[in-house]
Amino acid sequence: xPELPEVEVLKRHLAEHLPGRIIRKVQVFHPKxxxxxxxxxxxxxxxxxxxxxxxxxxxxxxxxxxxPHHQKLTLVGHLGMTGRFYLADRKGQLxxxxxxxxxxxxxxxxxxxxxxxxxxxxxxxxxxxLGPEPLDNQFTAQHLQKRLAGSRQAIKVRLMDQRVVAGxxxxxxxxxxxxxxxxxxxxxxxxxxxxxxxxxxxxxxxLREAIACGSTIPLDFAGRExxxxxxxxGASETAGGHYQERLRVYDGEGQPCRRCGAKIRxxxxxxxxxxxxxxxxx
DNA sequence: CACCATGTTCCTTG
DNA sequence: CCAAGGAACATGGT
Numbered sequence: 271x272p273e274l275p276e277v278e279v280l281k282r283h284l285a286e287h288l289p290g291r292i293i294r295k296v297q298v299f300h301p302k303x304x305x306x307x308x309x310x311x312x313x314x315x316x317x318x319x320x321x322x323x324x325x326x327x328x329x330x331x332x333x334x335x336x337x338p339h340h341q342k343l344t345l346v347g348h349l350g351m352t353g354r355f356y357l358a359d360r361k362g363q364l365x366x367x368x369x370x371x372x373x374x375x376x377x378x379x380x381x382x383x384x385x386x387x388x389x390x391x392x393x394x395x396x397x398x399x400l401g402p403e404p405l406d407n408q409f410t411a412q413h414l415q416k417r418l419a420g421s422r423q424a425i426k427v428r429l430m431d432q433r434v435v436a437g438x439x440x441x442x443x444x445x446x447x448x449x450x451x452x453x454x455x456x457x458x459x460x461x462x463x464x465x466x467x468x469x470x471x472x473x474x475x476x477l478r479e480a481i482a483c484g485s486t487i488p489l490d491f492a493g494r495e496x497x498x499x500x501x502x503x504g505a506s507e508t509a510g511g512h513y514q515e516r517l518r519v520y521d522g523e524g525q526p527c528r529r530c531g532a533k534i535r536x537x538x539x540x541x542x543x544x545x546x547x548x549x550x551x552x
Numbered sequence: 553c554a555c556c557a558t559g560t561t562c563c564t565t566g
Numbered sequence: 567c568c569a570a571g572g573a574a575c576a577t578g579g580t
Binding site: 272349352439542 | 561
């Protein structure tokens with residue numbers, strides 16, 4: 271479930287293992303995922319590059335590459351809906367939905383994505399369009415208020431606009447609004463100063479909590495059948511319980527609100543499901 | 553079979 | 567210009 275917290279957790283794990291590794295070869299199984307590059311081109315550029323660092327911006331992973339013979343590069347990864355990265359033994363069997371693999375010396379960084387909405391590319395234009403990082407110290411309640419002011423869009427839709435704030439997706443937009451006791455249908459520009467303050471606080475607390483819990487779906491260190499250690503970003507059997515417990519409204523249609531007991535409702539906004547409590551979100 | 557799904561981008565309509 | 571809706575992308579789960 272890759273929104274900001276999941277990508278952040280993944281980034282922290284990758285950052286423990288990748289820095290200093292050299293990319294020896296690139297295997298591309300689904301060329302669309304690396305667009306606008308072509309496989310041969312990407313392989314030529316990346317081969318020999320050192321993975322110097324990993325960062326996150328919104329829902330994007332950034333791999334900082336040191337290239338001995340060219341300028342420095344940033345490889346941008348996005349998990350889409352179903353993307354996963356994991357580090358596997360170089361000789362290990364690839365999963366059925368591997369889309370790209372970066373071969374290192376003893377291991378390989380595998381990008382798996384059944385639905386193939388993800389990206390791995392040197393094209394940074396999507397990242398450049400992003401709004402501020404919600405957990406950044408620079409990002410204040412006043413900053414948020416400014417970005418909502420004058421908008422007639424529903425606040426929930428506005429919150430998911432990556433140019434307004436980076437990294438908030440469908441799940442955490444609903445969760446943050448529940449926590450702030452604000453109706454997802456309220457127009458963004460109609461929020462009072464107090465409501466903006468509450469939303470700012472709620473959004474940051476929601477994201478921080480999710481990160482602290484190791485993301486909504488924990489990393490499965492066992493991998494599936496690999497027997498290799500090292501992480502695997504994906505669902506494990508026991509993950510479901512934690513996942514449900516932590517979400518207060520998302521996917522909880524018909525269940526009683528934990529704050530006021532009213533029945534959680536569901537509606538479409540911008541083509542996506544929104545969940546909220548009509549009792550305490552006004 | 554129908555319908556749902558964590559995301560992004562482009563296009564059309566009002 | 568803004569807001570809303572739909573389609574496309576491609577696949578899997580219920």
